Amino acid sequence: MKCPCMVDRKCSKHFPNFFSNDTCIDTNGFPIYRRRDDGSYVEKSGVKLDNRSVVPYNKVLLRRYQAHINVEWCNQVGSIKYLFKYINKGPDRATLSVVENNNEDNNEQTVDEINEYYDCRYVSACEASWRIFSYDVHYRTPSVMRLPFHLPGQQQVVYGAYDDxxxxxxxxxxxxxxxxxxxxxxxxxxxxxxxxxxxxxxxxxxxxxxxxxxxxxxxxxxxxxxxxxxxxxxxxxxxxxxxxxxxxxxxxxxxxxxxxxxxxxxxxxxxLGLLDDDMEYIEAIQEASHSASGYYLRSLFATMLMSNSLSRPDFVWEKTWKYLSDDILYNQKILLNNQDLLLTGDQTKNLTLLQIEKFLLRNNSTLRNYNTMPYPDDESISSAQNRFITEELSYDIHLLEKELHTLLNQLTNEQRNVFNKVMTAVKDNKGCVFFLYGYGGTGKTFLWKTLSAAIRCKGQIVLNVASSGIASLLLTGGRTAHSRFLIPLNLNEDSICRIKPGSEVAHLISQTQLIIWDEALML
Incomplete structure (x- = not known):
């Protein structure tokens, strides 16, 4: 609008009339560009394309940005992918190399599969830095897929964190x-x-x-x-x-x-006959019961649940629970040291479900994920005690006493000094924190094993955790710290360990005498 040719907000230049029977100036004084049909065309997919098929200019964008801009509609996935890659690819470049061909036959080309692999994938410095700093590659709002249908009263509602x-x-x-x-x-x-x-x-x-x-x-x-x-x-x-x-x-x-x-x-x-009757799974459990133990049958049933292959898990459970509970009564007699013990049908079912639940929990699942499946009641769970506490108290005390005697005789003076201080704090029930520093090979893991044996042989609990799964394998009964204490993988200033009051993990920690945390600084 500030150009000298603009008069009364209109262009005063007189553009020639290039096209017959067409007006070349619009009501605002701007030229109207059109492609003439001069008879030349190309044919693609049976369609004849001439000059009129060329994308015309956009008057609004041309005036706004003072540049020739063609506007097209990107309606292919390849176009979107191209746009995302284009902004991160950096300036154009070429990589050349001169190699010597040592083959006797000049017609035979040297095949270097490694270089060919690198040639297929090129990451520029811009894209590499973008990914190193963990910037978002693409965005999606909302982050979860919205289904085109929903259950009664469960339609999805999307809202922001600060919406009313x-x-x-x-x-x-x-x-x-x-x-x-x-x-x-x-x-x-x-x-x-x-x-x-x-x-x-x-x-x-x-x-x-x-x-x-x-x-x-x-x-x-x-x-x-x-x-x-x-x-x-x-x-x-x-x-x-x-x-x-x-x-x-x-x-x-x-x-x-x-x-x-x-x-x-x-x-x-x-x-409607859209699901199978699950008889093949029932027959599989019945057939396996002739030679397999009850523990194996319960593991088999839990595996079927996790595979989501059962149409009606409750139907399979009702038909096979007697096979799945084959050794439940025997194990309870040994656990309670009562050979005259008798269990009702409901008690047997509860204990069987509890064993299945333990197997599912070890595989990051639970019976609560299957709505039609029954769940063991609180009384049966409490009677069988806390599963975490049971695991930590299941060590053979006699073998641990023999192992402790051997380990104590091999301690150095420095290691024995550390051992005595820690055991004194455990004995006096003092809330102490010890930090043991030493180079690799100085016997830190050996000391952990000695402390664990000394506490476990007394029927007490010690938790061995490490920063990584490989390090935890070196400890007796070791677990990763994230798994044992429910530490979130992605930490921020508001992160907490999701240990609920009254849960099994909470009771386990309250009864623990010592926590050995190997490579704690790695976390």
Missing amino acids: IDNILNKPYVASSMFLSWMMCNKKYEEARELTYVEFPTKFVYKVPNRCWEPRKKGFSIGRIHSVSPALGEAYFLRILLNKVKGPTSFEDIRTVNGHVNATFRDACYD
């Missing part, structure tokens, strides 16, 4: 989701009741402002439902039904099979 909760709950999408609007549309349109949820976008389109589905007037769209892991339980079985059920107007209609309303989506899938 009342404003969030009053948003339209909370009261009426796309999935709920689909059921309302089935009530309104008769033709909608002939389509499944996946087929719905072919005949209907979702209007975001109105929060409703309306008949499609033009175009075509293919519906798709995101895959769901079987570990999600009912959400997984709901997804299966959405590919089969047509025209439901409520969640009860989705669970209805031949006029019968099932209690869960899993049962509905089973009635």
